[in-house]
Amino acid sequence: MTEIESWLEHLEQKGGRITGPRRAIVELMVNSDHALSPVDVFDQARGKYPKMGLVTVYRTLEILSELGLVERVHQHDGCHMYLRAAHGHEHLMICSSCGKADYFSGDDLSPLIERISKESGFSIQSHWLQLHGLCRDCHKEN
Ligand SMILES: [Zn+2]
Ligand SMILES: [Zn+2]
Known part of the structure; x- marks a missing residue:
């Protein structure tokens, strides 16, 4: 099972149906080595899935963060960005x-x-x- 499939499986157990936009968000987060704001995720995932909605991005990132698959990164300006979680203690x-x-x-x-x-x-x-x-x-x- 690829990491993407494994994330989708966890997401499905927690948040229901796997949709095209959710899959695009997961693919993006698994492969990104940059912390991304919800708007960054929205902009980049829209390339793959034009009907992406910003609410879906927020909701999906929230679930992935509850699952411990992504980390919420705090920025100095008080904004949140999201990043794939570390493997083990790093x-x-x-x-x-x-x-x-x-x-x-x-x-x-x-x-x-x-x-x-x-x-x-x-x-x-x-x-x-x-x-x-x-x-x-x-x-x-x-
Ligand atoms: Zn830099
Ligand atoms: Zn330590």
């Missing part, structure tokens, strides 16, 4: 200029988490790290 780097996303693994947050936990009384169970900056291509242009 951390996200994201370009503030073009939205290109990459993952890295390995961190040594344990001493920090232990200290914060002690100071705050929080029992910390997981973390999600997101680094913002400029990707190699955008960095070169400046």
Whole structure:
């Protein structure tokens, strides 16, 4: 089973019928290495499926995010973008200029988490790290 088929199967279990627009959205999200806003998804998926509706895009992204297949990425301006979820425990780097996303693994947050936990009384169970900056291509242009 391809990743696209597997996403569609999950989507079907959660949200009902698989339609042409939903399939186009899933194909786009599986293959994109850039974080996309709902409007980006709408514009790009419309190329494949001209009758795409923006409401369908929002609803489908919401379901995919509930399923943990895409991650909601927070931008500085308060907008949300969406990105294929990491495989396993990885951390996200994201370009503030073009939205290109990459993952890295390995961190040594344990001493920090232990200290914060002690100071705050929080029992910390997981973390999600997101680094913002400029990707190699955008960095070169400046
Ligand atoms: Zn960039
Ligand atoms: Zn980590």
